[in-house]
Amino acid sequence: AQTVTQSQPEMSVQEAETVTLSCTYDTSESDYYLFWYKQPPSRQMILVIRQEAYKQQNATENRFSVNFQKAAKSFSLKISDSQLGDAAMYFCAYRSARIQGAQKLVFGQGTRLTINP
C-alpha cells in the first residue's frame, strides 16, 4: 500500500518570503501522480499543483513549484513571494496511474502554513 508522509505539522513564513513544504511517499509503482492541495478555512480542497511521475521536469504554477525527486521518493512544494492568502492547510497526495485506482488519493497528514504580515 502507498503511504504519504508530511513531517512538518506547522510552518510559518514572513509575507513575501519563500517557504518549502516537505513530502515523502512510498510506493512500488513506477507510474503515478503527485499533488499538492490547499485547504483554507472554507474547507474546500483546492488543487495547487500536479506532477506526473514519468515527467522529469518539475511542475510550476505561477508562484508555486515542486522539487520532484523520484529515486528519493520526495516531492516538496516551494511557495515564492508568500501572500496572506496562501495561509491554509497543505496536503500532499498520491494517486496511482492504474485505472482501477483512478480516483483514490492517498493523502499526507498535512502542514499548516501561517503567513506573518
Next chain:
Amino acid sequence: KAGVTQTPRYLIKTRGQQVTLSCSPISGHRSVSWYQQTPGQGLQFLFEYFSETQRNKGNFPGRFSGRQFSNSRSEMNVSTLELGDSALYLCASSRGRGEKLFFGSGTQLSVL
C-alpha cells in the same frame, strides 16, 4: 459553472442513528468520490462511483455505503452511527476516471 455542492453543510446526529449525505457534481462530471477527514486519521478514501457503479472502495466497514444516480448525483449513507464517525465528509467530482478532481466544501457530521 456551479461547483461541487454538498448538502447539508452541518449535521448533528446521535449514536445508533443513520445519516444520508448528498453530493451534486459539476455539470458534465460522471465520476464522484468520497473522502472522510478526521483530526486523528486525516483524509481517507471512502469510495468512487462512475456511471452509477461503484468502481473502488476504501477500507471502511459495511455501515458506510453509497450510490450514484443517473444524473451523476451521489449519496452516501452511514448506518448505526458511532462517535468515531464524527468527521468532515468531502465529495469530489471529475469528468472521467483519472481526470482532475474538484472538491466540494464538505458536510461536517457530529455524532453525539
